[in-house]
Amino acid sequence: MTNDSTIRIYYDDPYQIEFTARIIDQVKQGDNWGLVLDRTCFYPESGGQPADKGWLDGVQVIYVSEEKDKIFHWVTQPLPGPQVKGKIDWSRRFDHMQQHAGQHVLSQSFYELYQAETLSFHLGEQTASVEIDLSQASYELVQRVEERANQIIFENREIKTYFVSPSNLHQIPLRKPPKKTGDIRVVEVDKFDYSACGGTHPRRTGEIGLIKITRWEKIRQNIRFEFVCGRRALADYQRKTMVTRELVSLLNVHQEEIKESVQKTLAQVKQIRKKLNKAKEELSRYQAQEMASQAQTFFITEYYQDKTPEEVKFLARQIIRCGPYATLLATRVGGMIHVVMAVADELEINLREFQSLIGDIIKGKGGGSPTLLEFRGEKPDMFSQLVKEITQNFKKRYPNVLAEKGEKNNLTLT
Template sequence: MTEKLYYENAYTRMFSAKVVKADNDENGLYVVLDRTAFYPTGGGQPCDKGRLNESLVERVEEVNGEIRHYLSSPLARETGVKGTIDWTRRFDYMQQHAGQHILSAAFEELHHIETIGFHLGKEFVTIDLNIEKLDEEVVRSAELLANQIIFENRTIEPRFIDAEEVATLPLRKLPTVQENIRVVIIDNFDYNGCGGTHPLQTGEIGQIKVVTWERHKQKVRLTFVCGHRALHEMNKKQSLLAQSAHVLKCNEQDVPVKIETLVQSQRELEKALQIAQGKLLEVEAQELIHSHHTNIISVAFQQRTMQEIQQLAMNITSTEEEAVVLFVIEDGERLQLLCACGKQVDHSMNDLVKEVLPLIDGKGGGNKTSARGGGIARISSDELLTNLRSQLMS
């Protein structure tokens, strides 16, 4: 069995050891050491990374009782090695994991809300709470208590206990094993079974900041950050706020009101633009009617939207009940077509569209008075219009 230095002292950054096994599996080359400070993936906490001599430790997993260090280059058995932990990564995970214990305990103590899931990611930490809905007051009260525990700099004591001692501790969750039971005790606040690494004092966590929460599988998933991550997140948001205030030419506290005013103004402008576009399409429809000396109005457009030409066709067929509209949009390697007719026309636009769709390997459909489709521009827009007119006349 490998001696687990990370349990003896989570602050161990460098150590010496000997390779007792060198092999490979589906994850690559790995070695097993007689002793290690590299924490393997487990309990929701990602593994440590670092170096063994000059070889990069890319991942660490516990497989069949072995702590396997997966390497970028091989090391021979019986080789003496110097291990170096990526301390920035290790301490970050220590802060996040301990912060999770405290925040989960705060929700449970104040509101009797149980944590049923935990994920420690590269940027954020999430917990899944056994409740269907959370409000701002509940979240902020738990966040406040959690930070109070941090500021009081309480002792964090990880230790192994036996099954008898389990019954004497107010554990938030009973352990699933009967031996080698490891608990993390936050002085006079939280008692929880855990195999992860943690700082010695709550003050080292720095602070906890809840970022957001959302409904997830009939429960609530809450996202937060601790320590250096919290500082980074606050700096990022402060920078965004300062930039917004600069662009909006207002004080930071006035940014929300300024944005709301701009949003309302934007909505009004969009509404006015829609009205103006509608009037332009009415004018365009009349111009097309007068420019064609037949009831068949056929036009090829370049890069216009289907929504626009649908409205244009409706403007024509609503006033010209004997009109047939044949529109094609050419947009790069794609062709789209729209066929519409007035209510006095005895011809199915759906049948018409389906007759020509094979020419462009297209798909589409509709009804008697309006149909549309699209496909690959195997022929030109003018050729497609010619085919539409031929099919209509036949």
């Protein structure tokens, strides 16, 4: 270590929270000042572990970075110096210690049981994850790894840190070769895991508390496992207990019966939905017959507020089955208008001729066949205008059809 580099107190004592130091350098970058100190408890972001937060002379330290062996403590105002009193946010630090040590134990458990290497480690505010060189995972695999990792925790093994010179490094069974050169800091979970690591770790594995894998997914050719340790595991257990209790109360079953109960309920819902759809279709047929029998002209129109587009379409089809009718039905969907237009074959009207007219009036898009069109538009208030213009178009384009089919059935357009 050179004279101008900072003494990293956290290497020897990750439990030290407060310290005094001398300001060596102070640089301005944007709105912030980066302070270099002769000694520090602050851990700079590196090796997958986020930076500590805390205070220097009561001023909040928002970030700690490391560049070329220099540690910068970023604050939002300059400090007078030459001495500063520092304090780290201990709950944040201890959380990182639990997750990081947990990761070492978890990674070695994967390696020991499945010879699967850890390719990367991410420690976030909410979750931590490791990407493991495995092509697939199962509940059984996850449980085996969890059992091994938690056994190491229950044995409360010592976690030691020491520096090893390059010439002695071959004596250490490192899980992965180091990325750095020179003296290597080794973090050893007693006789279980040996990692080259600059992070902060608790004294014993017992302080990790618990390791739980919460989910896993395929990423690239590997599997990424999300996990929680310590207080995060407790919080996760508390959340899940709450959800379970709520489900037990909602479903009125024992905890062990939740899955079966939900499956049963979903099956019932499916069956009821099927019956309901059938009943709705039946109702639609009657509705269509009634609309046809009460129609004043051959052109039947209606604007609904609460039907689904599928229901409107079904109804339109039923109407044109009742006789030589044309129909224009619409319903509101959100702030939009959904339009269905249909004509009976025997009228020999080509609805494609009305496509651009409908699209223009309701400012929408759609299409269909010569006998059935469907459009969705942004102008829900243009329905009566649409009816008016289509009626005029019928008169203009199909006077013969109206005379033969319409008037014969006593259904002239007015």
